[in-house]
Amino acid sequence: MTLPESPRDDFITRLRSSWKRALPEVDTSPVELLGRITRISALSIQQLDRVLVSSGISRSEFDVLCALARSDRPLRASEVTAETMLSGAATTKLTSRLEAIGLILRQRLERDGRVVLLQLTDAGRNLVETEFPRCVAHDRELLAGLDDSEQRVLASLLQRISANAESSR
Structure with a gap:
């Protein structure tokens, strides 16, 4: 993992500078934090996908x-849909594949x-435990x-920001 040469040179700092040139009247200070949270999330998700590639499942399937x-x-x-924040259609698609591979x-x-109950097989539990x-x-x-x-x-x-986000849904 390579870090920027200076924390001042990171992507979000460059992004804010670009917005300051494009729309100087807009205060982009929230991007300082929320932009970083979003970027960290996106990068972490990409990296977790790579961690999981050897298991043969995607991060969403792992979720x-x-x-x-x-x-x-x-x-x-x-309940799985609510727990994972996936769409109902995505949950159906993912669980069909997870069932097909045991x-x-x-x-x-x-x-x-009409109600479908989902549970891990021993192979599923072993995969999670690994x-x-x-x-x-x-x-x-x-x-x-x-x-x-x-x-x-x-x-x-972050818990306080998360609470704000959840209360404004």
Whole structure:
């Protein structure tokens, strides 16, 4: 992972400079933070896709598997959709593929055939147990240079921004 020569030369700083030239009357200070959050998210997602390539699944498929791994019961497809923030159509497509490759089971609820319950197979659980630590190690690399105290402060500040974002949906 290569870092910019100077934090002042990063993508977001250059972006803000470009906007200052194009629209000097617009205060782009929110981009200083939210632009970085968005960029970090996009870069992290790309990197996680590369981490997962050897497993044969995409990050979105892994997100579905992780939602199921965290649950102590089979989940409705709609619950997986809510948990992963995927669309219902994407959840259907992803779970069909995950079922086809033997990582999850899809079962219709007996009393209501419209409801689909999803659960991990042993192979799905094994994949999560292998890949999740690799993903956490990747996340840890992104936080290199921040001590525990800085990470706690950053987490607290991001939690407040996240709460603002969730309350304005």
